[in-house]
Amino acid sequence: MADCQETLKELERFLDSELPKDRSEQILSHLKICSDCQGAFEFHAELRAAIRTKAQKDELPEGFLDRLKGCFGDEILGQDTNA
Amino acid sequence: MTTTEARETFSEDAMQYAPQLFSTALRMTRNRSDAEDLVQETFIKAWRAFDSYQQGTNLRAWLFRIMTNTYINKYNAQLRKPLETELDEVEELFLFKRLGAFDQSKINQSAEDQMLELFTDEEVKNAIEELPDGFRIPLLMSDVEGFSYKEIAEILDVPIGTVMSRLHRGRKAMQKMLYDYAKDRGLVNESLLEPQE
Numbered sequence: 407m408a409d410c411q412e413t414l415k416e417l418e419r420f421l422d423s424e425l426p427k428d429r430s431e432q433i434l435s436h437l438k439i440c441s442d443c444q445g446a447f448e449f450h451a452e453l454r455a456a457i458r459t460k461a462q463k464d465e466l467p468e469g470f471l472d473r474l475k476g477c478f479g480d481e482i483l484g485q486d487t488n489a
Numbered sequence: 490m491t492t493t494e495a496r497e498t499f500s501e502d503a504m505q506y507a508p509q510l511f512s513t514a515l516r517m518t519r520n521r522s523d524a525e526d527l528v529q530e531t532f533i534k535a536w537r538a539f540d541s542y543q544q545g546t547n548l549r550a551w552l553f554r555i556m557t558n559t560y561i562n563k564y565n566a567q568l569r570k571p572l573e574t575e576l577d578e579v580e581e582l583f584l585f586k587r588l589g590a591f592d593q594s595k596i597n598q599s600a601e602d603q604m605l606e607l608f609t610d611e612e613v614k615n616a617i618e619e620l621p622d623g624f625r626i627p628l629l630m631s632d633v634e635g636f637s638y639k640e641i642a643e644i645l646d647v648p649i650g651t652v653m654s655r656l657h658r659g660r661k662a663m664q665k666m667l668y669d670y671a672k673d674r675g676l677v678n679e680s681l682l683e684p685q686e
Contacts, residue, residue, distance in 0.1 A: 414581070414582070418653075418657060422631065422637075422656075423637075424637065424638055445585075445589060446582060449588075449604075452601055452603075452604040453584065453604055453664075454632055455604070456601075456604045456605050456607070457617075457632050457633065458632060458633055460605075460608070460609075460613040460614065461512065461516065461610075461614055461617055461629075461633045462509070462512050462633060463610050464508075464511060464515050466507075466508060467521060467522075467525055470507070471504070471507060473525075473529070474504065474507055474529060474532055475500075477536055478496070478503075478532065478536050482536055482537065483536070483537060
């Protein structure tokens with residue numbers, strides 16, 4: 407079982423899914439009995455989700471995908487198709 | 490699979506990442522036309538380097554790596570440029586200590602919806618774009634694109650410890666900026682910060 411200080415120290419690695427399984431479980435069992443830490447973890451998880459949603463909302467320029475398809479052609483490879 | 494077939498599959502696979510690449514390119518260059526050019530250059534380089542791409546490996550990470558390198562070289566990005574002092578001295582849990590109570594204050598709304606309403610799309614984009622490159626790129630790769638520390642270390646060609654430290658400091662700086670935006674919008678209201686009865 408981890409205490410509050412240890413738990414909060416692992417907040418980012420936990421939310422980044424970078425903790426070993428046994429360490430994650432220790433954190434989870436602390437969160438079950440500590441509403442303060444649980445509140446902090448939930449806040450940051452929601453913040454992360456909001457950032458992800460908002461930072462990906464960009465309208466593509468008109469015709470962008472069609473223009474991009476032009477990047478994949480023989481002429482891009484410098485092959486002379488008339489040769 | 491013939492080379493032609495393999496190339497066809499490759500271009501189709503690459504195209505599905507175009508919207509994500511464009512968003513990241515936009516956060517990097519802060520300009521729609523430069524972002525479009527950056528994604529185009531990325532695809533052209535990827536197409537030319539196809540022979541060095543190993544099928545079955547992580548195409549998405551490979552494309553982001555090419556794009557990041559292209560951005561760094563083209564714009565002479567300074568990865569070692571420090572954060573402004575005030576942004577690098579933000580306390581732990583900065584935003585939670587100030588807005589955690591506000592986030593819980595509206596009873597008829599899910600916590601997720603409250604967080605989505607706390608900041609506008611533009612504020613989140615601006616906060617990311619204000620960060621120096623050395624903090625912005627790891628944050629984009631992690632918080633927005635969901636790459637692992639190891640993948641980000643490979644994309645940026647830096648040790649994993651550097652990725653973690655950049656993410657930690659970049660996130661704190663971003664929280665400070667988001668808080669300042671909320672304050673400017675009058676969202677930080679003392680009465681809302683009081684605990685609920």
